[in-house]
Amino acid sequence: MVNKEIFEKINSIWHARISRKEFISRCLKLGVGAGASIYLFNAMNKYNAYAAIGERRGMREAMFYEPMGDEAVRCRLCPNNCVLSNGQRGFCRVREPVDGKLYTLVYELVCAVHVDPIEKKPMYHVLPGSKSFSIATAGCNSRCKYCQNWTISQRNPEETSNKVLTNQNLVTSAKTQGCDSIAYTYTEPFAFYEYTLEASKLARKNDLLNILVTGGKLNLEPLKEICKVAHCANVDFKGFNDEYLRKTCAQSLDYILRNIKYMVDAGVWVELTNLVVPTMNDDMKTIRAMSKWIYANLGPNVPLHFSRFWPQYKLRTLYPTPTSTLVEAKKTAESEGLHYVYIGNVPGKGFSDTICPNCKNTVIKRSGYRILENKCPGGVCSFCGTRIAGIWNK
């Protein structure tokens, strides 16, 4: 019954008899209305500060992809292996095919440039006390819910304000600022892979160390290529639990483990960081299993940093990690035989000091990102002469 009424109503509107004059007048009104709305919409769009963002620089043909006709490509850079048709953006937000060719959109296009202490990466066993020229572009191939740099990592390059920084200028700036290394950090260097690779080649020629601060999500072929030019890497080993990695970071354990092992075997100096997130990856069983794996596959000399979770991004309402959990994690890892286990961001208790594995003396005393005492010049313990693993000379 109701339907019938509605139907009749619509019918009456549809078949209403109106004069030609009224018809024209209605059409005119509608036209004026529509025109005004469109004009208004455009005017408002023009009058906003966000409009400046959105240009396209930094395009360069990407590496590691297979064309699939003129319409689509398969990206082979990272394990996402995105199949993309023209104009479609990759999961990493920075790769897009145009006319059957894949392009990176952030080549030499940075959105964050800072000079940081190398300890902040964190790299504790590489040129302690030196400065590192740190750069990032927009985009990331992971989706960590606690990302500290989500304002760039979870944004497309059109949504950030960027500037061009050529490889040559990058190297020159790093040199003039007195840095000994370039860190590809904040977001994911493997997402801006081509930039990382080319800049690293040039930096290597100019006696600068290349530091990759990465989540480790990459396919093997590109990894082999980049390991030829990178000196060291801090891999964010987010957890030793596949389900957690999938749910919280959009990663998977198998390729993370494979890549860490490959990097160590290829002679890249690797330090690992594990962010301990309360209620998610803070149980000691998993931490013990992880430490066991590190010991068995990478050896005892790979430094492991436990860092404190801080309410950030989507996990904004989770509480910070209790210090006691971090201390327990450190003890657990050490009991599995790892030599260099650190806790970041809990100062004053010696948790970030380097202890000689042989004589148990403190060889590097740190406070925050500052070196208070260095008793192992050239990487040799000045108490017992044991060699401390790491890169100590340029």
Added chain:
Amino acid sequence: MISKNITGFSVVVAGMTAIISQIIFLREFLIVFYGNEISIGIILASWLIWGAAGSFFLGHFVDRFRNKLLVFALAQLAIAFILPAIFFAIRMVPHFLGISAGEIIGYYPMIRASFVVLAVPCAIMGFVFSLACSIYNKPEDPTRHVAIIYVFEALGALIGGFLVSLVLLRIMTPYKILFTVTLLNILSSLLLQRAEMVQGIKRALFVFSLLLLAGAFIFGIRGGVTVLEKESLNRLWQGYDVLESVDTVYGDLTVVGSGKQRSFYENGLHLYTVPDRLTAEESVHFAMLEAESPENILLIGGGVGGLLEEILKYPVKSVDYVELDPEIIELAIKFLPEEDKRHISDPKVNIVNADGRFFVKNTVNKYDCVIISLGDPYTAQINRFYTSGFYNELNRVMADDAVVSFVLTSSENYISKELEDYLHSIYISLSAVFPDVGVVPGDSAVFLASNTKGLITLDHNILSKRLEDRGIETIYVRDYYLFDKLSPDRIEYASDIIERRDPGVKENRDFRPVSYFYATVFWGSQFNTPFLRKLFIILRPFHIWIAVLVFCLFCSVLVMMWSKRRFERTAALAVMTTGFAEINFQIAVILSFQIIYGYVFYKIGIIIASFMLGLALGGLWVSRKLGHIRDEKAFFRKVQLSICVYPLVLPACFIYFSRSSSALSSWVGANLVFPLMPIIAGFIGGVQFPLANKIYLGEARQVGRVAGTCYALDLFGACLGSLVAAAFIVPVLGVFQACFLVAIINLVVLFLLRSR
């Protein structure tokens, strides 16, 4: 006649049920969705839209039921059982959405969840209104009784609102309050059934309801409610170790434990964790080091989060610690270890349980250092502490060479446009009052300001030296940390962005509290929702005339479609714009009251209640008058005119009372004028609704259906209002322009009502 009285009672119950469940559900939803104005808007909007849908669509059937009383009884029985289930469902929302502990929910899932969860109860409640109108129908004078139903409902809402916010929340848990409502609904249903002649299947239903009442009662007495409440609490806080969750009149407070660590949550948002030395040190030491020798300290919020301990490291004379909710301190004393809570009872500390602005307005003390620890301004309520108006008040209570400090969310490595808008608006508001402002960069930005130019320094050498000279021991805020945090490179990066002039960003003023809009946009940028992002970008330079133009376009389309009964339909449209207007009035009055007099819980309650009272009075008055009005159309135009004039009077009142400082005028304002303003607004709405109903009904006899349509339009207008008023119109346009906008919109409707 008996049946009429009972229907009246049942409608009062329905009104009570609606308001109480709305208050309780809103509170529960806010824990899940974190209270910013958009999430409040979304919840209210889904509430109202389902109410509208219920009264409109189900209202279409109402006039066809043969035994309406029985349907009413069944509906109330249904509500009785749905409400507790919905409560449970709300707490299950994180579980349904697959949200892990501590994860924030995006706007789309928020909309989905609240629309799904509130569908059934709100639709039934809306339906009940049309039904009641139809039951009460007397052939000779149908619309008068719609007015009476409207009055009864408003009366129920008035009683319910009063009861729940002033009495029940203090003595009962939310689930128990809801359970009481359940019992009340079963009782009302029983009375309705009794009014009918009970026989056959109806008798069986009656007995069944009686048994249900008894069963529910026994269930309640035997502690079943407590068990359910606990179960639902565990679902809500899945993954956490909840030590205690209490509901105060201000909201929900929850304490979570992890080892020896204690975390405090207010309405689902993380307040502070103890021990969390980094946050406490950052909040306190910058401010204390900038001041020469701070002796008298004002701390607004955060005291139990370890800030008192840090302040007391200095040789201070007194600390006035202002905390709105006394329960926070109770909980701290109950759950914190001895070493963390002894500072709360330090003789130098003077705890004041009051609103911070209320305190600043009324104190005669002078302070060397003011530390505000209230978190980011995501709501209009918190935003009051970040306006230039507040800084002016603060300036009055500051001694010479004094320092103000607070910490806001920022980003160390990259400040996005959304974050820039937000931080910059706070920066210019602070600079509008204080000659010296500095910002310590980092993932949390520490804002520092002084009433003396040249006092604030960000030189890490100077600050480190002061720390040493004064003998303060800290873990984080010390030489090595200051060196890194205050590196020239980082300071330059942040100040370049935060302090750069941007004419598109507005100052955060009392009567144009724009920063909470920026903060909400920033919050929204955490979710990958390009549509919303674009929407916000378009809304940012929003202008009042744009809104007027859009509304005019909308009206012209409507008028084009209407070929007959134009006046009647416009009257119905007027009901909608009034629904929209009333929400704006409420927000404007409540916000202005809080700005001018400070936040006092029960006074805000009175403002809301007096609106309901006005509604009821208006309805009552017009229901007596309805038969005697000679020219209804002319009368309706007058009513419509009053809605155009009222919002123009409001700003005048606000300006007058915010400027006058005499004790008499402020007493008159707080106790007479402000409670009176909503009564007038309510009165106009109360008069207009039944009148519009009568006009729209015309010669037709489908009382329930027409009443349902009008009610739906009223709710729909209110729904639009709640979506945009607090979240967007008031902060971006400001209170005055919002009032002006409402006046113009209603003027357009008045124009359409003109006689031909």
